[in-house]
Amino acid sequence: MPEEGAGARLIAEGDALQREGNIGGALKKYNDALELDPGSLDALYRKGLILSGTGRYEEAVLCFDSILGEEPDYPEVWFQRAVAFFTDRRYPEAAESARRAIRLDPAYTQAWYLLGRALKSEERYEDAREAYERAIVLDPENPAVCYMLGVVYDILERHEEAVAAFRRTIDLDPEDLDARKSLAYTLYTMGRYREAVEICDEALAICPEHTRILFIRGLAVRGMEGETTVPTA
Template sequence: MLQNHFQYSSRSLAYARSGKFELALEDGKKIVELQPNWWEGYCRLGEAYKGLEKYEEAIVAYKRGLEFAPENHFLYSNRSLAYACLGKFELALEDAKKIVELRPDWWEGYSRLGDAYKGLQRHEEAINAYKREIELDPENHFLYSNRSLSYACLGKFELALEDGKKIVELRPDWWEGYCRLGEAYKGLEKYEEAIDAYKRGLEFDPENHFLYSNRSLSYACLGKFELAVEDAKKIVELQPDWLEGYFRLGDAYKGLKKDKEAINAYTRRLEFNPRNTELGRNLGQQSIENESDAIKLVPENHVLQSNQRSSNQVGLQ
């Protein structure tokens, strides 16, 4: 049996690092029971909640910890990340600025700052934050990955490519590096190179639906729609509730002039997001004017039927 709060803290951290967040949470609660005025207990509690994707509870825990250690940069860093996970990027930014004020020589503060700016679509500022971060930790592959993504968001694909190459140099066994590399090549319309990058990434993470999605799109850009369909089918097999998989599948079928299959793929998205407004645009690209025309082509599609009934009811109100 554990004797004190330090031992519970060590074990909670070990559980969290091994992904056993429920057990980490149990120990976190025990710590704050034994030592309710110790900041590290609330840090452990927050980490466990964050691992369980209970971000609001994590934020409450970090806030409580800051009451006992208001200058603790670790707590601000963890809370900034939790805010970002909730899409509260303005609050994430506030905490990130506090981190770099407290610890201007700590690379993770600039990582949080860059992530918050990226979430706010302020990519130039994100890049500046990542640049400072890289100065402090030039061998950290995560930093190059973040900056590569921001460059790509700005359409600066040559710079994104440079960072992508640096990632795979530093971590040749990391799938995300090849994803960044592929995105940069795709942005430069070098689709064959992009496909090679995604293929390499899949060697290290063969169940990664993001890689299949990006490769499916690259195949479609080359007019290789049969291969695009194969990858799209793999996406929906791996992630059946992910909207983008059905979008890729619909686009691939559309490229093959298989209108019926394309409509069924696009309308699968409506099952997860009934308010999706892109359906009409997708169908329109196939010279199908509206949902009524789509229903004539695929009368057995219950999602289209239901969607049209809902639209009619709204129109009558």
């Protein structure tokens, strides 16, 4: 989407302002570029990203739709449209836009991941699992994908697979306390109390005041003593 002349200079100035953290100034530059050329796809895309990032989701989608009306084969634009819908909690629209991105680029890991998140938010857990499994095949070193796959496995009561996914997440990102918390709780629900305590202790060595992990540790200790309850972690 090349730009020429004054419009290109305005876009470049907007990009520089964004790098400086001046989002309002950048948005003005992109709007100025669009006054010169209302069909500027580069300016529309950048404006859409800013609007999405500042919570103006419907306006962002309008920008992305304007681009797709002219150039429907840009997977990144479909993906950003999906992001705007997802952040606005419009999960069916997010899933559909993510699918359009995937149709254009089947190896688009982030689109598969976002599709999984949208489907999980709709409580379509088997479909979410399939999306996350596709994402992890494409990017096996991605801890966010690995973690969410573990979450869905756990919801589906595929606990051994959940444990493996959470352990893999921790291998990829040893500081991920959510993965440690989820692993400990899954082990607790499986009756593997000693392992749950060990995972909690490892996590508490990183963050001694983590209240949820302290809570799960207490549950696991009581489980070891023969007193079992399964509240929500």
